[in-house]
Amino acid sequence: MAALDTAVQTRRRGGGALTVLTWFIGLLFFFPVFWMVLTAFKRETDAATDPPKLFFEPTLEQFGNLFDAGAGTYFLNSLFATTVSTLLVLLLAVPAAYALAIRPVKRTKDVLFFFISTKMLPVVAVIVPIYVIAGQIGALDNVWMLIVLYTAMNLPIAVWMMRSFLQEVPTEVLEAAQMDGATLRQNITQVMLPMVAPGLAATALICVIFAWNEFFFAVNLTASQAATVPLFLVGFMTSEGLYWAQLSAAATLASLPVVLAGWAAQKQLVRGLSMGAIK
Amino acid sequence: MTAPSQTDPAPPGPSERSRRRPRIDDTDAAGLGRGRAAAFVAPALLLISIFLIFPALWTLYLGLTNWRLTGLAAVEPEFVGLDNYLDALTDPSFHNSLLLTLLFVFFSAVVGQSVLGFSLAWTTRRLRPSIRSLLETVVLLAWIIPASVIAFLWIALLSRHDGTLNALLGTEGTAWLLEYPMQSIIIFNIWNGTAFSMLLFSSALASVPPSQFETARMSGAGTLATLRDVVFPNIRGHILTNTLLITLWTFNVFTPYLITRGGPEGRSEILGVYIYRVALNEGALGRGAALSLIMILINLVIASVYLRLLRERKP
Numbered sequence: 001m002a003a004l005d006t007a008v009q010t011r012r013r014g015g016g017a018l019t020v021l022t023w024f025i026g027l028l029f030f031f032p033v034f035w036m037v038l039t040a041f042k043r044e045t046d047a048a049t050d051p052p053k054l055f056f057e058p059t060l061e062q063f064g065n066l067f068d069a070g071a072g073t074y075f076l077n078s079l080f081a082t083t084v085s086t087l088l089v090l091l092l093a094v095p096a097a098y099a100l101a102i103r104p105v106k107r108t109k110d111v112l113f114f115f116i117s118t119k120m121l122p123v124v125a126v127i128v129p130i131y132v133i134a135g136q137i138g139a140l141d142n143v144w145m146l147i148v149l150y151t152a153m154n155l156p157i158a159v160w161m162m163r164s165f166l167q168e169v170p171t172e173v174l175e176a177a178q179m180d181g182a183t184l185r186q187n188i189t190q191v192m193l194p195m196v197a198p199g200l201a202a203t204a205l206i207c208v209i210f211a212w213n214e215f216f217f218a219v220n221l222t223a224s225q226a227a228t229v230p231l232f233l234v235g236f237m238t239s240e241g242l243y244w245a246q247l248s249a250a251a252t253l254a255s256l257p258v259v260l261a262g263w264a265a266q267k268q269l270v271r272g273l274s275m276g277a278i279k
Numbered sequence: 280m281t282a283p284s285q286t287d288p289a290p291p292g293p294s295e296r297s298r299r300r301p302r303i304d305d306t307d308a309a310g311l312g313r314g315r316a317a318a319f320v321a322p323a324l325l326l327i328s329i330f331l332i333f334p335a336l337w338t339l340y341l342g343l344t345n346w347r348l349t350g351l352a353a354v355e356p357e358f359v360g361l362d363n364y365l366d367a368l369t370d371p372s373f374h375n376s377l378l379l380t381l382l383f384v385f386f387s388a389v390v391g392q393s394v395l396g397f398s399l400a401w402t403t404r405r406l407r408p409s410i411r412s413l414l415e416t417v418v419l420l421a422w423i424i425p426a427s428v429i430a431f432l433w434i435a436l437l438s439r440h441d442g443t444l445n446a447l448l449g450t451e452g453t454a455w456l457l458e459y460p461m462q463s464i465i466i467f468n469i470w471n472g473t474a475f476s477m478l479l480f481s482s483a484l485a486s487v488p489p490s491q492f493e494t495a496r497m498s499g500a501g502t503l504a505t506l507r508d509v510v511f512p513n514i515r516g517h518i519l520t521n522t523l524l525i526t527l528w529t530f531n532v533f534t535p536y537l538i539t540r541g542g543p544e545g546r547s548e549i550l551g552v553y554i555y556r557v558a559l560n561e562g563a564l565g566r567g568a569a570l571s572l573i574m575i576l577i578n579l580v581i582a583s584v585y586l587r588l589l590r591e592r593k594p
Contacts, residue, residue, distance in 0.1 A: 022402045022414070025395070029470065030417045032432040033424070035443060092326065095319035111320060118331045120578040122531040124554045125571030128341065128564050129334035152330040155323050184315070213425040216533055220559070230427035234537065237431060244435060251431050255424040262423035263416060270478045273524070 033255075039248035047245035062249035071250065074232035077143050081228060082211040082257075085150035089158045089207050090200065092151070097162035098188065102174070112163075115156040123216045134221055143226040146218060150211040157210075158203050161272045165199030166192065202268030205261045212258050229254045335575070341568035348562030356565065363569035372545055373570070376553035380530065383465060383549050388529035391469035393521060396476025401506075404484050415478060422474035430537035433467050456539055460547035464535040472529065476521055483517035484510070516589070523585040527578060550574055 039047050041058040100108055130149070131140075139145040169192060177191045193200065215230040222231065233250050262269070342363055346356035367373050399418065403411045421429075436443050437455040445453055456463050487510060495505045511518070533551045535541075541548035541556060548556070554574065558567020 018402050022399060025399065026414045026417050029421050029473075032436055032470075033420050036428075036432055036435075092323040096323040099316040099319035111324070114324070115327065118327055120527065120575065120582060121331060121335055122551060122554075122571065122574050122578070124533065124551050124558070125338050125568075125575055126331060126334040128558060128568065129337035130330070133334070148326075149330060152326050155327055159323060209423060215426050215537075230425050233425075233427040233431060237434070247431055247435075251424075251428040255428050258423050258425065259420060262419055266412075266416065266419060266478075269419075270475065270482060273475060 036248045036255075037252050039245055040252040042245045042248075044243055044245045047243075047248070062246050063253065065246055066250055066253065069236075069246075071229075071232055071253070074227055074229050075253075077226055078212060078229040081143055081146045081150060082208055085147045085154065085211050086204055086207040088147065088151040089154045090204060093155055093158035093162050093203070094193075094200070097159050097166055098192070100159070101163045101166035102171075112160070115159050118152075119156050127216070127220055130217070131220060140221060141223045141225045143222075145221055146214075146226060146228070149217050149221075150207075150214060153214070153217075154207040154210055157272060158207060161203045161206070162196070162199065164271065165196045165203075169195050199268070202265045202272060205265035206269065206272045208261045209258045209265075212261075338568045338571050341565055342572050343569075344565045346565040346568075348559070348564055350562075353562075359565070363566045364573075366566065367570050367573065372548070372553065375545060376548045376550050379461065379546075379548060380550040382461065383468070383535075384526055384529045387465040387468035388472065388525040389522060391465065392472045392476045392525050392529075393518075395469060396473045396521075397480045399473070399477045400480035400484055404481065411481075415474075415481070418477055419474045421470050422472060426534040426537060429467075429471055430534060433463070433538050437463060457543050460539045460543060464539060464547050464549075467535070467538060468529060468532065471534070472525060476525060479517060479521050480514070483514040486517075487513045519585060519588055523582065526581055530578065530581070531574075 038054075040062055041060070042056055043059055043061060046056040100112060134140045134142075134145050173191060173195075174187060177187050182191065213230065214228070215234075218226075218228045218231055219234070222228070227235075233247070233254055236247055236250055265272075341356075343358060343360060344356040345359045345362070347353050399414070403414055406414070434456075438445075440452070442455070444455065445451055491509045491513070492505070495509045500508065531551060532549075533555070535547060535549060536552045536555065539547040541552040545553075550570075551574070554567050554570045557563050557570060
């Protein structure tokens with residue numbers, strides 16, 4: 001409240017109303033999420049009351065039910081696909097970004113544009129061929145297919161983002177290290193990477209968010225074996241009717257990892273999503 | 280999305296680049312040879328080529344055939360030339376979906392997200408950093424949670440029988456998703472996507488030199504005059520980048536499918552959803568591929584308009 005007051009004081013008339021409006025809008029953004037988390041701790045009977053109950057006896061019953069309903073497999077699939085694809089992205093993106101940042105080859109601009117152009121492909125436009133390829137190589141309903149696709153999907157952002165971080169490392173530092181006899185490997189692992197560690201972490205977190213949230217490839221390419229968390233949620237919505245409390249518990253659990261990742265990466269999000277164009 | 284660094288839309292790009300440029304071309308700071316540089320880039324390029332570019336090219340070819348998911352044409356697709364494109368361009372439901380997509384992009388992204396995002400960034404810029412960060416986090420929540428969760432939240436909010444909105448407003452039995460499908464997905468998309476504009480404009484406003492604000496204040500400029508004379512000229516690059524990115528994202532978005540399935544009767548069938556219906560629900564793969572190419576072309580047009588505007592900005 002104190003900050004709110006000072007903010008009001010520093011402004012002329014009308015500023016107060018504007019601040020109140022801002023908080024109201026903030027509340028609108030928060031309300032659905034808040035309601036979801038609240039409902040997740042209700043019993044089904046408490047969730048269905050009209051008017052809605054704000055006070056009730058909280059229970060963890062719904063979360064337990066989820067795992068009885070087989071949520072475990074979905075969560076493990078998501079965890080595996082997200083972790084492995086993010087590691088693969090970093091493994092491929094860091095060298096590429098390094099080469100593009102430090103030693104621009106003649107066609108650097110073309111290469112960068114090539115990476116970015118793939119971000120203009122609507123997924124709907126590539127799903128049919130990908131489905132056929134997956135069928136041919138027997139990779140339908142296989143979590144490795146998702147891993148490969150998530151890696152390809154996140155690579156462009158990761159390359160651009162890492163490049164923008166790597167460009168900030170002063171070339172003098174690298175030259176100095178080289179003069180001191182550092183090999184290329186030492187130069188990368190002991191000089192470069194420590195300096196861009198925060199950028200590397202932010203890149204990884206953004207990849208985690210996109211991989212964990214991905215829905216379209218998962219819904220079209222997997223069935224029971226490799227299905228991920230978003231599918232569990234959608235399947236639940238249709239097959240079980242609408243059990244608000246249980247669905248809320250599932251949704252809350254499905255959101256938790258990305259909310260943590262997003263919170264940690266908040267400062268770097270815009271930079272990542274604008275491909276490093278905005279710092 | 281195109282933001283090549285050579286035409287870096289955001290200052291402080293230019294000075295940094297020109298400082299770096301001359302030495303980078305002839306020296307090789309870390310002793311990375313040409314061969315190794317290529318080897319570093321190749322694996323990433325290869326993976327993207329196989330799993331994104333190749334399918335896209337295949338789509339290009341498919342658009343010229345009458346390939347179907349099932350039936351005779353599933354086994355032996357025939358080459359039909361530009362028939363799919365002619366069909367698409369004369370199909371009323373394609374026109375309908377194109378129009379809906381335009382409305383969707385214009386109202387939810389260009390107007391909704393930009394204006395709301397900027398307003399939030401503007402009104403919160405003088406709040407204490409911790410408080411502002413809290414507000415940003417809250418808005419960010421709406422952006423970051425999975426689309427499947429968001430769809431569930433909006434169905435729960437707008438549901439006819441036990442929806443939260445009806446309970447709050449006392450409008451028992453109003454089927455928001457059936458009666459106002461477009462309005463519903465537009466508001467949904469504003470709610471979902473504003474975070475990006477807000478964060479972007481926050482960092483844009485922080486880049487405006489405080490002395491200019493001071494000058495405007497001294498000369499007695501009101502809020503509108505300050506925005507017009509000080510803020511907007513300073514953040515034009517940011518505004519352009521923001522508009523391009525949210526336009527592309529909104530244009531390609533698929534989440535509304537999870538909320539309204541394009542219905543009722545195609546009244547919220549934006550382009551991505553329409554293509555999905557034609558290609559996968561109706562099984563007209565060739566036709567869907569042709570539509571996809573049209574969608575990709577529109578993406579390219581949007582991006583090149585942006586690039587042109589950006590180039591004009593920099594003398």
